Amino acid sequence: xxxxxxxxxxxxxxxxxxxxxLPPRPxxxxxxxxxxxxxxxxADRPVRVDRKPVRLLIHHTATENVADGSRRHAHELARxxxxxxxGHGWGDTGQHFTVTRGGVVLEGRHGSLDxxxxxxxxxxxxxxxxxxRNSIGIENEGTYVDGTPPAAQWDALVWLCAVVCRQYGIxxxxxxxxxxxxxxxxxxxxxxxxxxxxxxAEVALA
Numbered sequence: 253x254x255x256x257x258x259x260x261x262x263x264x265x266x267x268x269x270x271x272x273x274l275p276p277r278p279x280x281x282x283x284x285x286x287x288x289x290x291x292x293x294x295a296d297r298p299v300r301v302d303r304k305p306v307r308l309l310i311h312h313t314a315t316e317n318v319a320d321g322s323r324r325h326a327h328e329l330a331r332x333x334x335x336x337x338x339g340h341g342w343g344d345t346g347q348h349f350t351v352t353r354g355g356v357v358l359e360g361r362h363g364s365l366d367x368x369x370x371x372x373x374x375x376x377x378x379x380x381x382x383x384x385r386n387s388i389g390i391e392n393e394g395t396y397v398d399g400t401p402p403a404a405q406w407d408a409l410v411w412l413c414a415v416v417c418r419q420y421g422i423x424x425x426x427x428x429x430x431x432x433x434x435x436x437x438x439x440x441x442x443x444x445x446x447x448x449x450x451x452x453a454e455v456a457l458a
Contacts, residue, residue, distance in 0.1 A: 296343030321354020
C-alpha cells in the first residue's frame, strides 16, 4: 500500500507484475514543499491551530495568464509571492498551497504540508480576512475574470482539493471562492467562480 505521505510528497514508485507490458503511468501528482522551491525562512514562526479546518477557499493570483508551465517558472512564482506577502507584513506566503497554470502544486505557507499530512491540525494562514484559522487557502496562478484555468491547472486543483478534503474530512460542498466570505474582492474571478459547482462535483468523485 502506498502511504499518504508518498502520495503527497511523491516518494517511492508503484511497481507491479508485468509492469513492462503496461502503458506508461501518468506522472504522480505531488505537493512540492517550501524547501524545494527555495523558500526563505518565514519572518514569523507559523502559528499552529490545533483543530481541523472546515472549508477550502479558492483564490486566483490576478497575475498574467502565462504559457510557461515549467517547474522553474512555478518556483520563481512561489518565491515572488513569498517576498510580496512578507513585505505586506504577513510573515510568510499567505496561502497554504499554490497551483500553477502548468499543474505544479506547491506548499505556500511553511508548515502547511506537515499539517495536511497529520490531518488533525493546520497552520494559520493570511489569505482571507476572518477565515485564516478555519480554512485552507489555495491560490491558482492567473486571472480568471473572463478566461478559465487550463486543463493542467484544473486537474491538479481537483486532485489537491480531493486530498485536502479526505485528509481533513471536509465535505466537497465546503469548497468556496474567496469572494464568498469577503465582498471586497472579485477573487477568484467571475469565470472561475462559476466553475465552483463543477469543482465540488469532480472532487466528490475523485
